[in-house]
Each structure stands twice: as C-alpha cells, then as structure tokens.
Amino acid sequence: MNVTAERMSISTPHPPTPAGLFPITRSGPESGSEPWADSGPGPLLESEPESAPGLSLEPVPDDIETVGEATVERPRMTSRNVGVMYGDKMGIERVSLDIGSNEVLAMIGPSGCGKSTFLRCLNRMNDTIDICRVSGSIKLDGEDIHDPRLDVVQLRARVGMVFQKPNPFPKSIYDNVAYGPRIHGLVDGRRETDAIVERSLQKAGLWDEVRDRLEQPGTGLSGGQQQRLCIARAIAVSPEVILMDEPCSALDPIATARIEGLIDELRENYTIVIVTHSMQQAARVSQRTAYFHLGRLIEVGETNHVFTNPRHKLTEDYITGRFG
Amino acid sequence: MSGPALILVLLAFSAVAFHLGRRRAFAVSASAGGVKNLHSLPSYYGGLTALWCALPAVVVLGLWVSFESSIVENLVVAGLPEETRALPPERLNLVVNDIRNLAEGNIVSGEVVPEMRAAADHYLELRRTAAAASAVVVLCVAIVGASLAWRRVSPSLRARNQVEQIVRVLLIASSTVAIFSTLGIVLSVLFEAIRFFGHVPIADFLFGLDWSPQMAIREDQVGSSGAFGAIPLFAGTLLISFIAMTVAAPIGLFAAIYLAEYATSAFRSVAKPVLEILAGIPTVVYGFFAALIVAPAIRDTGAIIGLDVASESALAAGLVMGVMIIPFVSSLSDDVINAVPQALRDGSYALGATRSETIRQVVLPAALPGIVGGLLLAISRAIGETMIVVMAAGLAANLTANPLQAVTTVTVQIVTLLVGDQEFDSPKTLVAFALGLVLFVVTLCLNVIALRVVRKYREQYD
Numbered sequence: 001m002n003v004t005a006e007r008m009s010i011s012t013p014h015p016p017t018p019a020g021l022f023p024i025t026r027s028g029p030e031s032g033s034e035p036w037a038d039s040g041p042g043p044l045l046e047s048e049p050e051s052a053p054g055l056s057l058e059p060v061p062d063d064i065e066t067v068g069e070a071t072v073e074r075p076r077m078t079s080r081n082v083g084v085m086y087g088d089k090m091g092i093e094r095v096s097l098d099i100g101s102n103e104v105l106a107m108i109g110p111s112g113c114g115k116s117t118f119l120r121c122l123n124r125m126n127d128t129i130d131i132c133r134v135s136g137s138i139k140l141d142g143e144d145i146h147d148p149r150l151d152v153v154q155l156r157a158r159v160g161m162v163f164q165k166p167n168p169f170p171k172s173i174y175d176n177v178a179y180g181p182r183i184h185g186l187v188d189g190r191r192e193t194d195a196i197v198e199r200s201l202q203k204a205g206l207w208d209e210v211r212d213r214l215e216q217p218g219t220g221l222s223g224g225q226q227q228r229l230c231i232a233r234a235i236a237v238s239p240e241v242i243l244m245d246e247p248c249s250a251l252d253p254i255a256t257a258r259i260e261g262l263i264d265e266l267r268e269n270y271t272i273v274i275v276t277h278s279m280q281q282a283a284r285v286s287q288r289t290a291y292f293h294l295g296r297l298i299e300v301g302e303t304n305h306v307f308t309n310p311r312h313k314l315t316e317d318y319i320t321g322r323f324g
Numbered sequence: 325m326s327g328p329a330l331i332l333v334l335l336a337f338s339a340v341a342f343h344l345g346r347r348r349a350f351a352v353s354a355s356a357g358g359v360k361n362l363h364s365l366p367s368y369y370g371g372l373t374a375l376w377c378a379l380p381a382v383v384v385l386g387l388w389v390s391f392e393s394s395i396v397e398n399l400v401v402a403g404l405p406e407e408t409r410a411l412p413p414e415r416l417n418l419v420v421n422d423i424r425n426l427a428e429g430n431i432v433s434g435e436v437v438p439e440m441r442a443a444a445d446h447y448l449e450l451r452r453t454a455a456a457a458s459a460v461v462v463l464c465v466a467i468v469g470a471s472l473a474w475r476r477v478s479p480s481l482r483a484r485n486q487v488e489q490i491v492r493v494l495l496i497a498s499s500t501v502a503i504f505s506t507l508g509i510v511l512s513v514l515f516e517a518i519r520f521f522g523h524v525p526i527a528d529f530l531f532g533l534d535w536s537p538q539m540a541i542r543e544d545q546v547g548s549s550g551a552f553g554a555i556p557l558f559a560g561t562l563l564i565s566f567i568a569m570t571v572a573a574p575i576g577l578f579a580a581i582y583l584a585e586y587a588t589s590a591f592r593s594v595a596k597p598v599l600e601i602l603a604g605i606p607t608v609v610y611g612f613f614a615a616l617i618v619a620p621a622i623r624d625t626g627a628i629i630g631l632d633v634a635s636e637s638a639l640a641a642g643l644v645m646g647v648m649i650i651p652f653v654s655s656l657s658d659d660v661i662n663a664v665p666q667a668l669r670d671g672s673y674a675l676g677a678t679r680s681e682t683i684r685q686v687v688l689p690a691a692l693p694g695i696v697g698g699l700l701l702a703i704s705r706a707i708g709e710t711m712i713v714v715m716a717a718g719l720a721a722n723l724t725a726n727p728l729q730a731v732t733t734v735t736v737q738i739v740t741l742l743v744g745d746q747e748f749d750s751p752k753t754l755v756a757f758a759l760g761l762v763l764f765v766v767t768l769c770l771n772v773i774a775l776r777v778v779r780k781y782r783e784q785y786d
Contacts, residue, residue, distance in 0.1 A: 128673060130588070157676035167667035170690045179685065180675040230671065237675060 224255025571646025
C-alpha cells in the first residue's frame with residue numbers, strides 16, 4: 001500500500017510520542033502472561049491514568065497509515081495498535097481509533113476488511129473464538145478492558161452488542177428483555193422487572209407493538225421486530241456503548257428505517273458503533289465514519305467530510321463505487 | 325440349476341442385455357444423426373434393456389420358489405397308495421414329512437417301507453425336474469424380456485424416464501418390505517396374544533399381582549398354580565429402568581454438555597468416539613460384568629453396612645444398564661446441543677452472561693425438547709434390554725420397590741418362558757406373546773412421543 005496522503009492529524013494536546021520513551025503502563029501482575037500482553041511495537045501510554053477519563057491522553061502511534069482524525073476530545077473508548085490474529089491469519093492490524101461519547105461511529109469497508117473483527121474486540125467477543133488472539137490496548141473510560149482484574153462479563157454488560165441476524169432467545173418477549181437484568185441482579189422483584197422491560201421496549205420502539213403479547217415467544221416476531229427486541233435486550237442492562245454488527249442487513253427497507261431512527265434516538269444516552277455495508281446508512285446515522293481495508297484502518301473522520309471529501313485514494317474508490 | 329447359480333446367470337444375462345441395448349442405441353443413433361438426437365443417453369437404453377431382462381425373470385423365479393414345494397408335495401401325495409391318501413390331514417402331513425426326510429437323508433420316524441422309498445424317489449425326481457424347468461423358464465423369460473426391450477430401442481423411446489419410473493417402483497418395493505415385515509411381526513404377536521387372552525382374562529393379566537406361570541400339566545401336579553398377573557414384571561422393569569435412567573441421564577447429559585460446550589476440539593475428537601465405544605460393547609458382556617462383578621460387590625458392601633442384599637439385585641442390573649445407556653444419552657444430547665445456533669450463545673455472552681448461565685438459561689432450554697427425545701429413546705432401550713437383566717436381575721417375580729432385592733422384568737420372563745421344550749398352546753407359552761405385545765406397545769408409544777418431541781424441537785428457533 002503506497003500511502004502518500006497526509007499523516008494522521010492528532011487532536012490531543014500531546015505531540016506524537018516516539019516509541020519507548022514512556023514506560024508501558026500495565027496493571028495487574030499476571031498481565032505479561034496474557035495473550036493480549038503481546039502488544040506489538042507501539043507505545044501504550046497513559047501518562048495520567050487516574051485523571052479526567054473523558055480526555056484522550058494517549059497519543060496515536062505515528063507509524064500507521066490512517067489518515068483523518070482517529071482521536072476525539074472526549075473518548076468513551078480508545079484503541080491503540082489493536083491487532084487480531086486468527087491462528088496464522090491476520091484479521092486486523094495496528095488499528096488505533098477513539099470512539100467519542102454519545103456519538104455514532106460507522107465502520108465501513110469491503111467484506112473481510114476487519115470491521116466486524118474490530119467491533120468484536122471492543123467487548124471481547126473474540127474471546128469465544130479459540131484461535132483468535134488480540135494484541136494492543138483497548139480502554140473503556142480509561143480502564144484497560146484486557147486487565148485481568150476486569151471481569152469480562154461486566155465489560156459485556158457495559159458494552160452491549162446487537163448482531164447481524166436477529167437472535168432472540170427461544171423464550172417469551174418478556175424473558176428476552178429481562179434476561180440481562182436478571183443475570184446481573186439489576187432487578188429485585190417482579191415490579192422492577194416489569195418496569196425495566198417496559199422501559200427498554202419503549203426505548204427500542206417496540207412497546208406499542210408487543211405490550212399485549214409479552215408472554216409470546218420472541219421468535220414469533222417479524223425480522224424487524226426481532227432486531228428491535230434484540231436492541232431492547234441490549235439496552236435493558238444499561239450499557240454505555242452499543243455495538244451493532246450490520247443490524248439491518250437482514251431487514252427490509254421499512255424495518256431498516258425504523259432501526260435507523262432508533263439509533264438516532266439512542267445516541268442521546270449511549271455511544272454507538274455500527275458496522276454497515278450500506279454507505280447511505282453510514283451517512284444517515286453516523287457522526288464519524290471509519291473506513292477499513294484489508295485489516296487496516298485507512299481513514300476516519302467526520303462523516304460529512306469522509307463522504308464528500310475523502311482524503312485517501314482507497315476511501316474515495318470505495319465510496320464512489322469503484323470496488324467493494 | 326441351483327438358485328444362486330441361476331441368479332448369477334441372470335446377472336450375466338442382464339449385463340449382456342445392457343451391452344446390447346447400449347450398442348443398439350448407438351446403432352439407431354447413427355441413422356438418426358448422432359447420439360445427440362436420441363431421447364436419452366445410450367446407457368439409459370442399455371439400463372432399460374437390462375432391467376427388462378432381469379426384473380420379469382426375478383418375479384417369475386420368486387413365484388416359482390413360493391409355489392414349487394406345495395405343487396411337488398401334491399404330486400407326491402397323488403402318487404401315494406389309496407389307503408395312505410385316505411388318512412386324516414395331520415397323519416398325511418407326517419407321512420409327507422417322512423418322505424421328505426427320507427429323500428434328504430434325514431432321520432425318519434418309524435420304519436421305511438418300500439412304498440415310502442418309492443415315494444421318496446418320486447419326490448426327488450420331481451424336485452430335479454422342477455429345478456431344471458425353473459432354470460429354463462426363468463432364462464426364457466429373461467431373454468424374451470430383453471429382446472422385447474431391445475427391439476423397442478429407437479431415438480424416440482423415453483428410456484431415461486422409464487428407467488426413472490422403474491427405479492422408483494424398486495425403491496417403493498424395498499420400503500414396503502420393511503413396513504410389511506414390521507406389520508407381520510406385530511400381527512403374529514397380536515394374534516398369539518389374543519389366543520392367550522382367551523385363556524386368561526386381559527384384566528387379570530394387566531392388573532394381577534401374582535406371577536407364577538408354571539402350569540399343571542397333569543391333574544395331580546402340585547405347586548403349579550398358573551397365575552399370570554403381570555404387575556410384578558412391569559414393576560420390576562420400571563424399577564430397573566428407573567435406576568438405569570438415574571445413572572444415565574445426569575452422567576450422559578453432563579458429559580454431553582462438557583463435550584459440546586467446554587471441551588477443546590482435540591479432546592472432543594478423542595472423547596466422543598471413546599464414549600461411543602461403550603455403545604458398541606455387546607450387552608452380554610455388560611451382563612457378565614453385572615452378574616460377576618457389580619452384583620457381588622454390591623452384596624458385599626451391603627453386608628458390611630448391615631444391609632441384606634440379594635446376590636442378584638435390581639440395583640446391580642440397573643447400574644450396569646445405566647452405564648450401557650450413557651452413550652445414547654450423551655451422543656443424542658451432544659448432537660442437539662451442538663445444533664443450538666451459535667448466535668444464541670453469542671447473544672447471551674454479549675449481554676454479559678457467563679458460560680454456565682448461558683448453558684443453563686439459553687442453550688439447555690433451547691435444546692430441551694431434543695434432550696427429552698433422546699432420554700425417551702434411552703428409556704425405551706432400557707425397557708427392552710434383555711441380556712443384562714437375564715444375567716443380573718434374577719427370576720423371582722417380587723413385587724417390591726426395594727432395589728436391593730431380586731426382581732424380574734418382562735424381557736427376562738419372555739426369555740425363560742420360551743427357552744426349552746414348550747407346548748405352543750398352553751397359556752404358559754402364549755403369555756410370552758402377551759408380554760411381548762405390552763413391551764412393543766410401550767416402546768412404540770415412547771418412540772412416537774420422542775419423535776414428535778424431536779420434530780417439534782426442529783421448528784424451535786426459526
């Protein structure tokens with residue numbers, strides 16, 4: 001890849017830091033034995049770990065080819081130098097990207113470019129794949145999500161996920177939504193559960209359609225309703241971040257429009273990362289867009305800017321439909 | 325020509341017919357402008373010729389074999405002296421049997437008289453003629469069939485469609501053989517059972533508490549009451565099956581959960597076949613194991629803690645049967661657990677559920693109907709299991725719920741009733757058919773329920 005476009009512009013107060021200048025900050029005594037401790041050459045820095053979790057304090061390694069604004073002022077999640085190997089096969093490499101609070105970040109790119117892989121790193125869903133190894137540093141509100149002291153099930157309660165194909169559990173609509181709050185002990189008694197189920201279904205825009213049939217199986221709903229049920233299920237545990245992996249690819253245009261409207265409403269309370277194959281969808285719902293290509297993050301920036309004035313040749317080729 | 329040789333010749337004939345039919349297809353295609361103008365590929369014409377050669381001949385051969393012996397016997401009887409033919413049918417039957425035995429060199433009841441010797445020679449001669457005639461007739465039919473088909477070969481003959489139809493008929497015939505043999509078994513058991521219920525009222529059989537099937541053969545024989553209350557047998561069967569399922573259901577299910585959800589693929593690739601080897605051990609070997617090792621061990625252990633354990637106990641048979649059934653449960657459950665879509669697990673993990681929460685609350689409920697189906701199949705296997713209980717459970721028809729005592733099961737009693745010399749019209753023998761019928765009905769019901777449950781499960785997550 002011959003990159004001649006402008007280098008990463010960093011919006012942090014710090015200038016790019018040479019590798020090795022600061023000690024690698026790692027918490028936890030056994031972190032060296034964890035597979036993700038093998039974090040590559042990039043500096044994983046955190047100069048002031050306890051202060052101001054809303055600020056991006058980590059400079060982005062300057063040896064990567066991403067163009068655009070990978071960092072933001074008030075990140076909810078930060079990733080630095082993230083790489084994923086499936087056995088010997090490279091999934092993604094050297095991805096450094098911030099996800100801002102209460103923004104919708106769209107990730108686009110051709111099939112197999114690693115956008116879903118990166119998404120699954122953010123709540124460690126890749127842990128369920130045996131051969132998958134993740135390196136680099138990912139932080140949620142300044143905490144390393146690979147810290148051995150951090151419980152992965154707590155992480156997933158804070159970073160929820162909605163999948164490509166609606167996957168309601170073969171339980172009633174009510175139990176589908178109540179599942180997360182129940183396993184996390186967020187509810188005490190039937191009335192609290194009722195309240196949280198109603199609130200979640202209302203936020204997901206499904207309440208009016210299912211209020212009279214909460215005891216019927218979730219699998220009996222239409223595809224679009226099932227996907228909104230999955231969104232309700234995800235927000236029932238009050239996550240901070242919701243990851244959506246092509247949530248509309250199995251839906252018709254009307255159901256898609258409803259989900260897109262819903263994403264826009266959810267932005268008030270949640271940070272959303274959405275993987276999509278539809279560039280129109282990315283343009284409609286997101287504030288920032290990241291373009292992936294062959295396992296690398298090529299360009300990231302304001303959605304308007306990326307779509308009207310792409311800085312990288314590959315991004316331009318993709319969004320103008322020359323490939324992908 | 326003997327039967328197998330005739331079949332081989334018939335196969336050779338149809339191979340030749342295939343070749344000739346195919347050649348003729350090429351020949352007629354030459355005048356029609358090449359193979360592409362034939363309706364079907366040349367091999368279909370060959371196949372059609374071969375089928376026409378073999379099938380009618382096989383049908384004729386089958387009919388011949390079924391009617392030959394009765395025709396030959398009638399001819400032999402017709403050649404017997406007047407006074408022999410005048411005998412009552414049972415006696416005549418005996419004579420015919422003797423003649424057949426004499427002709428085949430077996431032991432004959434009674435003395436060999438010259439008339440019998442002559443009749444036996446007549447019989448042998450008729451058999452020889454019949455064999456030769458059958459060969460001639462069958463091969464003639466084969467040749468006629470093949471040549472008819474061969475003459476019909478033309479570019480417009482729809483050989484492909486006709487072969488397709490013949491294949492379909494053959495497949496239907498094969499499946500009906502299985503259905504009819506099941507039906508035949510059921511009917512024969514049913515009619516014998518009805519004969520038994522002519523001797524003993526059905527209510528006495530199904531609800532009687534006393535099982536003592538020895539019948540008095542003579543008037544003055546003592547100690548043989550002939551009581552046919554089957555409740556002790558049903559109770560024993562249920563007790564042993566229950567013990568077996570208490571062993572097999574949890575162990576099999578947990579093994580399946582481990583294999584499907586926790587084990588690495590390397591471990592699974594070793595453990596699953598090893599577990600399935602358990603299913604390949606002959607049940608008679610399990611029987612030894614139960615009778616020679618487990619039962620004495622249980623008795624000795626019981627003696628140490630002061631329990632009175634019979635040396636053949638329901639517990640021993642049930643435990644070993646449970647071990648035998650583990651692979652059924654684990655293998656079937658493993659399959660249904662693996663069939664639960666990964667998307668459901670991912671959905672649960674993504675909400676922050678742990679692995680065991682996911683298994684308990686998502687995977688097992690989704691797989692439950694399939695697991696229940698597997699368990700029902702295992703139960704019907706346990707109820708019908710014979711060898712282990714014959715060797716380890718005992719023969720005493722105790723009506724007890726104590727697993728440390730000897731009990732007996734339906735299958736054990738069927739075996740003991742039918743082993744050895746029996747009168748086939750006494751209730752003692754006929755009750756075996758009634759027991760078999762009950763066993764059949766129970767396992768059939770369990771299988772039907774299991775299949776329904778499994779089918780319902782298939783529609784679960786769509």
